[in-house]
Amino acid sequence: MKLYLRAVGAVIWKDFRAEWRNRENLSAMLVFSLLVILIFNFALELDLNARASLSAGVLWTTFIFAGTIGLNHSLAVEKDRGCLDGLLLAPVDRSVIYFGKAIGNLVFMLIVEAIVLPIFNFLYGFNVFQPGFLGVVILGSIGYAAVGTLLSTMVVQARTRDILLPILLFPLTLPVIIAAVRASQGFFQNLPLAEFSIWVNILVAYDLIFIAVAFMVFDYILED
Amino acid sequence: MKAKPRLLTALDILSFLMVLTAAGLVFYYAPVEKLMGAVQKVFYFHVATAWVGMLGFLVAAAAGIFYLRRGEEQWDIVGVSAVEISLVFFLIAIIMGSIWARPIWNTWWTWDPRLTTASIVELIYAAYMLLRSGVDDPERRARFSAIYALFGFISVPLTFISIRLLRTIHPIVIGSAEAAGQGGFNMDAPMKMAFFFSLAAFSVFFADLLWHRIRLGELKAAVESLRVKSFQEEK
Amino acid sequence: MILVKKLVKRFGPITVLRELDFEVKSGEFVALLGPNGAGKTTLLRVLATLSRPTSGLVRVASYQLPQAGASLRADLGVVSHQPLLYGDLTAEENLHFYGKLYSVGAERIQEVLELVGLANRKNDLVRTFSRGMQQRLAIGRAILHNPRILLLDEPHTGLDQEAGEILDSLLHSVALEGRTVVMTSHDLVRAAGLASRVDLLSRGKIAASVPAADLSASDLVDFYRTALKGRGKA
Numbered sequence: 001m002k003l004y005l006r007a008v009g010a011v012i013w014k015d016f017r018a019e020w021r022n023r024e025n026l027s028a029m030l031v032f033s034l035l036v037i038l039i040f041n042f043a044l045e046l047d048l049n050a051r052a053s054l055s056a057g058v059l060w061t062t063f064i065f066a067g068t069i070g071l072n073h074s075l076a077v078e079k080d081r082g083c084l085d086g087l088l089l090a091p092v093d094r095s096v097i098y099f100g101k102a103i104g105n106l107v108f109m110l111i112v113e114a115i116v117l118p119i120f121n122f123l124y125g126f127n128v129f130q131p132g133f134l135g136v137v138i139l140g141s142i143g144y145a146a147v148g149t150l151l152s153t154m155v156v157q158a159r160t161r162d163i164l165l166p167i168l169l170f171p172l173t174l175p176v177i178i179a180a181v182r183a184s185q186g187f188f189q190n191l192p193l194a195e196f197s198i199w200v201n202i203l204v205a206y207d208l209i210f211i212a213v214a215f216m217v218f219d220y221i222l223e224d
Numbered sequence: 225m226k227a228k229p230r231l232l233t234a235l236d237i238l239s240f241l242m243v244l245t246a247a248g249l250v251f252y253y254a255p256v257e258k259l260m261g262a263v264q265k266v267f268y269f270h271v272a273t274a275w276v277g278m279l280g281f282l283v284a285a286a287a288g289i290f291y292l293r294r295g296e297e298q299w300d301i302v303g304v305s306a307v308e309i310s311l312v313f314f315l316i317a318i319i320m321g322s323i324w325a326r327p328i329w330n331t332w333w334t335w336d337p338r339l340t341t342a343s344i345v346e347l348i349y350a351a352y353m354l355l356r357s358g359v360d361d362p363e364r365r366a367r368f369s370a371i372y373a374l375f376g377f378i379s380v381p382l383t384f385i386s387i388r389l390l391r392t393i394h395p396i397v398i399g400s401a402e403a404a405g406q407g408g409f410n411m412d413a414p415m416k417m418a419f420f421f422s423l424a425a426f427s428v429f430f431a432d433l434l435w436h437r438i439r440l441g442e443l444k445a446a447v448e449s450l451r452v453k454s455f456q457e458e459k
Numbered sequence: 460m461i462l463v464k465k466l467v468k469r470f471g472p473i474t475v476l477r478e479l480d481f482e483v484k485s486g487e488f489v490a491l492l493g494p495n496g497a498g499k500t501t502l503l504r505v506l507a508t509l510s511r512p513t514s515g516l517v518r519v520a521s522y523q524l525p526q527a528g529a530s531l532r533a534d535l536g537v538v539s540h541q542p543l544l545y546g547d548l549t550a551e552e553n554l555h556f557y558g559k560l561y562s563v564g565a566e567r568i569q570e571v572l573e574l575v576g577l578a579n580r581k582n583d584l585v586r587t588f589s590r591g592m593q594q595r596l597a598i599g600r601a602i603l604h605n606p607r608i609l610l611l612d613e614p615h616t617g618l619d620q621e622a623g624e625i626l627d628s629l630l631h632s633v634a635l636e637g638r639t640v641v642m643t644s645h646d647l648v649r650a651a652g653l654a655s656r657v658d659l660l661s662r663g664k665i666a667a668s669v670p671a672a673d674l675s676a677s678d679l680v681d682f683y684r685t686a687l688k689g690r691g692k693a
Binding site for chain 3 (some may be wrong): 087
Binding site (some may be wrong): 019150151158159163168173175178182206207209214 | 228354375389
C-alpha cells in the first residue's frame, strides 16, 4: 500500500515538476477561463437580474472548458516521446497511472478555480468564500476529472485525438454539470441548504460511481 | 459464408406482419382520443420506437461487458449493431414526439426530462460512432467502444434524474389523474391493445434488424480477413 | 530465460506473429533481424508485457505471460525507438521519477548517469538533448533497476555514426554485466558485432538462427539476402 501511494505520488510529482518549469498548462487554462468569462459577460449581457440566475452556469461552463484543455494537455505529454509505454513498463499496478493522472488533473483544475473564483467574486459580487460552495466546486471537479482522465487516456490513443475529447466527455458529465450548477445557484441565492441538498447528493453519487467504474475498466484502456 | 438462416427469413416476415398489424390496430381498432384527436395516434409508435431506442442502449452496454470479459469480436459487432439501429429509432421517436407536441403542448420542443434525456442518448450514440471511426486498430476500437457504451449506460439514468428534478411536463400516461392537464389520458382497452401490440411489434422488428446488422458485421469481418489474407499471400 | 512457443499475435484480421517459436538462454545477446513488418517490434512488445498474446506460450524469467506481467516488469528493462522520457524534466528528474516507480535509490541514479556519460548534463532538460543523448539516457532508464533482461527495439534508429558507436560501446558494457539481451535491428553488421546469436524473423516466424561467431563477412551477405527474400515473393 505504501509503495502504491508512493508510485501515485511519483506520477503527480513529475507532472507538477514539469508544469512548474514552463507553466504552459496552467497559464493556458487560466487565460482561457478568463476569456470565457469575458465572452459570456458580453454575449449574455449579465446585468444585475440576469446574474442571479445565470452566473452559476457561466462559472461551471468556464471550469468545464478549461478542464478540457488541461485534460488534453495532460495526456498529450504522455504520448510525446512514448512516455505512456514507460509508465506501462513500471512494475506497479496500472491503476497507479489512473489515480496519479486523475489527481494531477484535479489539482490543476482546482488551482485554476482558486484563481478564477476571487475574480468572479470581484466581477459579479457573489460571495464565493463559503465552505459549502467550495465543497460543491471540489465535488464537481472530482467527477469531471475522474471521467475526463479515463476518456482522455482513451482519446490520446485515437487517430482523431484533437477533436474527440469534448464530444465524448460532455454528454457523460451532464449530471455533474446540472447538479453543480444547481447547487452553486443555491449558495449564490442564499437558499436554505435543505432546498438544494439533493444536488450535492447527486454529485457525491456520481463521483463514487464513476471513480469505481473507472478503476475497474482502466486496465482495458491501456492493454494492447 | 453461411447462407441466410431460415429462421431469420421467418423473423423478417413476422416482423413485417406485426408492424403492419400494429399500424392497422392503431388506425382502425383503437378509438380516436376525444381531447387530442387524430394526432394522438402518433403516441403508439412514438413510445414503441423510443422503447427500441432504449433497448439498443441496454444491448450495447451488455455487449460491452461481455466483450471486456471475453474479448470475442462478435460482442463488438452486437454492440455497434445495437447502437446503429437505436440511433435511427430514437431519432424517429424524437421526431414523432415533436409532431405530437406541436398541437398538444403548443411547441415543437421543450426541455422536458424524457425529451432532453433522449437527445442526450442520441448524442452519446453519435459520440460512440465518432469514437469508432477515430480508432483504427479493431481490437482497441472494440475495447474503447465497449467502455464508452458502459459509461453512457451508467450516466444516462443520472442525467434523467437530474433533469427530472429540474422540470417536467411530459405526460405520465398510464393511470395518472394529474397528468391529464398536460396531455395525459386514460387508455381504454382497445387503446391498450394497440399500444402493447405496437411495443411487441417493434421489439420483434428490432430483433430482426439487429440480427441482420450483426450478420452484416460478421460478413464484413470475413471479407476484411479474406482481403488481408490475399494481400499477405501476394506479399 | 525467455521461452516462446507457438506464439500468435493478431491485430484484427491481420496476423503478425504466426506460431512463432523462440528461445533465449540466460546471458545470451540475441539480435533479431528482419524486414519491416516481419513482427520484430510486436514480438518485443509481447515480451515486454505491453502487448497481449493472442495465443501461445510466453515465459520470461519463469513468469508466465500475460498473467504474471506485473511481477515480471521489475526484472525487465526496455529501450524502444522512442526514448520514453519527459522532455520538460531534466535527465536527473527523469531517472528520479522512474526510480520512484522501481524503488531505486538516489545513489544508483548518479551511478547510472555516470555510466551513460551524462553526469555533466544531468540538470539539463531532456528536450534540449540530441537524439543520441536521449537514447543514452533511455538506456540508463532501462538499466536503472538492474534488470536481468534487456529488450532493445532498434535502439540505433536516427543516430549518426558517432552516436551509434557510443551507443554500441555502452550496450556492450551493459550486456557484459551478465544480462540477457534481445535487440531488434535492420543493421546486420552492427547487430552481428554486438550479439552472440543472430535470429532472422520473416513473416511472423523465426526463419533462421545462427551464432554470431559463425557468421563470416561473406555469410553476412547471404544471410542478408535471405532476410530480403522474406519480403519479396518467396
